[in-house]
Amino acid sequence: MIRRFLAGLMVVLLSGCSSVSYYSQLASGQWELLCARQPVAEVIADPARPQGLREHLVQSQKARTFASQQLHLPDNQSYRLYADIGRPYVVWNVFATQEFSLSPENHCFPIAGCVAYHGYYSQGAARGEAALLRQQGMDVSIGGVEAYSTLGWFNDPIMNTMMHWGDERLATLIFHELAHQRFYLKDDTGFNESFATFVEQEGTRQWRAARGLAPVSDAALQQRDQFIQLILDTRKRLENLYAQPLPAEAMRAGKAAAFERLRNDYQQLRDSQWGGDKRYDAWINQPMNNARLLPFGLYDQWVPAFAALFRQEGGDWVRFYRAVQALGGLAAPERKARLQQLMNGHQEMAAEAPGYK
Template sequence: MARPRGRIERLPGVRVLLVAGLGLWLSGCASMAYYGHLIKGQTEVLAARTPIAEVVADPDTDETLRRRLQRVDQARGFAVAQLALPESGSYRSYVELDRRYVLWNVFAAPEFSMQAYRWCNWLYGCFAYRGYYREAPAQREAERLEAQGMDTHIGGVPAYSTLGWFDDPLLWSMMYWDDDTLLETLFHELAHERLFVKGDTAFNESYASFVGEEGLRQWAASRGLPPPSASVQRQRRSGFVALVEDTRRQLESLYSQPLSTEAMRARKTEIIDAMRARYRRLRDVQWDGWGGYDHWFDAPINNAKLLTIGLYHQWVPAFAALFAEMGEDWSAFHDAVEALADAPRDERRNRLEQLAAQQPGARAPR
């Protein structure tokens, strides 16, 4: 099958460094510093890899970690055999570094717009975020954009994919999650290795999110475990996302109105404050006081932060409909997604909107 246009190819490690070096040569000083930072950070991660088999066999390994690594190894085999995801060297090794996150992503948006600021480069296309291996340069980038009047947000990243260019390791920062989230993320990141469309964040992340969610459901079913969607944690997550999405729609409506800057700013604050109040009612009444999202609502909230929620799920209903249309056959589904990836962007979006409309209760994304 022909490779979809705009897809990033898997390259040997040495060639990746040569390509990155060419990018530095073609870039200005600021870009040179950024790409140099990426190369240094990625090299640090790769150099710290230890084969999972060695970690499991080590008598000093914590028993909980040993059990979880063994489960990841089983799930990786399941992903290849049952989900038609790529057999590669990824997630066969483990890395542990002395910091909370492996990356920090910067998000930005205009003060009165829900359109994400996009960072573009010649190699990957455009993204609605920019990643840094250290928090300090991420903070400097956020400050630069704030000086231009942008809303900004910095979020810690526990996991990421190099899209198959390197054999990605399992990261220590993923171990803070429960088993369901860990395995769902594994399937998600392996989906990125199978398919990545240059410059279409919503498509890429929604596709990988669907694969992660449906893959986890099938994994649980194959082992006689309760459906993940039935868990209290997932119901709370759904309620949180729905609340944020409703707030975004209110703000989109507000920003289309011909108001003065002062009036717009005041109304924006009112809508965000109302969202906080709705969250507290949700927490105290429906969730019996469970405050797992208190830290998110207690911190400053702006357009950039609101855009981070739901970014990975915009087209999940469309991919769910496509999976059903393909008879829940994973190979046929991936082939159909690749055909969508080959289509021009407008045609691809129209097809996704049609698919999303087929899902009961689905609302076509803006």
């Protein structure tokens, strides 16, 4: 394992994609995480550990077994290990855009390819990077991350950062991150996250059914989808605004108006259709900028397309993964066209059969 870690470290340090100091903190942060791991079975068997933690881990292992046996996700030591890293997030991601753009400042890595953020194991380092970017006139957002996948390079652990979640949310995380290990397409975040999100959602549906539980409430799913649609509508309005040949002051005024409309539309939706449910108030009431909108759409852009593909493959996971791999092997324009074709087919099926997901 040490040889594997050092080999990977040399690759990133010699790649020239970014500064040695940035890669050094990535390497030291990952090494700290690796050293903190211990088998979940040992934690469960340790009477000195909190009872709530041990019970939570017992349930996690049932979901972990289901992931490999029923969803045909990788059968390795990932999420059969536990690590307490002594902080609420494992990394902090820094997103940035130009003042009048919704295109992220991408960063490229030898293994993961290009992604729309810089990750830091220290919150202070993330804030320092964000301050420098703001000085350059950029829109910046920092988001704490409770888990991530190393794409099978290492056995990823369950972490203390996840222990405030319920048993089902932890299960969905395991399904999502193992999906990244099952298939990952370099340089296509939308494809990767939509694929993993579909596996998470369908896997959770099957996990609930296997335990005799009812499907997740349509009302809760509808609220989530409606909130995301508000964000996507705002992005579209901003994209149209930024495409116009306007002076900077007029552009800033239009940008502020778009964010104000987002807040007003949200409040109207919350009060008129959600019965005053305030679950998204904390997010909507924070200062707005382009960078805060970046994650929306990345994680679910093509989810309906993967749902249609899963249906085409008869709900057979092995056949589905094979089809996903074939789809990932297409050239980018052809792959996008095929995803759009699948998306259109899914929408037509939903229109013909109300209640179809």
